[in-house]
Amino acid sequence: MVGHLRSDRGAATLWSLALAFMLMLSGAVAMATGQIAVARQQASVAMDLAALAGAQSSGQQCGQAELIAQANGAVLISCYLDRGDVVVSGTVPAPGIVQRLFNFLGQPLARIAASARAGQPEQ
Numbered sequence: 001m002v003g004h005l006r007s008d009r010g011a012a013t014l015w016s017l018a019l020a021f022m023l024m025l026s027g028a029v030a031m032a033t034g035q036i037a038v039a040r041q042q043a044s045v046a047m048d049l050a051a052l053a054g055a056q057s058s059g060q061q062c063g064q065a066e067l068i069a070q071a072n073g074a075v076l077i078s079c080y081l082d083r084g085d086v087v088v089s090g091t092v093p094a095p096g097i098v099q100r101l102f103n104f105l106g107q108p109l110a111r112i113a114a115s116a117r118a119g120q121p122e123q
Helices: 011-054 061-071 096-104
Strands: 077-081 085-093 111-118
Touching: 011 061, 011 077, 011 085, 011 096, 011 111, 061 077, 061 085, 077 111
Parallel strands: none
Antiparallel strands: 077 085, 085 111
């Protein structure tokens, strides 16, 4: 009767390895999602502050906006005046895990973009 039994020897090891791999993969996806959310917020805050700084400046609005964007880790892509409002857009680098993924896929470096608009304070 021993010959009729199917050998399951080592199956638990394979299932354990598969489960461990799936847990690590889902953890990496969750971590990347969280890092992207933080980078998006950083880009948004940097552009908000840049637009506000430009709007409060009496001259050189875009120069002031660029200084504030750089101080907050962002690169100012565009800045212009629209009927008295300062409109800015810029980017921040994507988180490290996303950069590694893009490098692995052979794509250029990823950046997270945001834009903002601010007007002169009312008097």
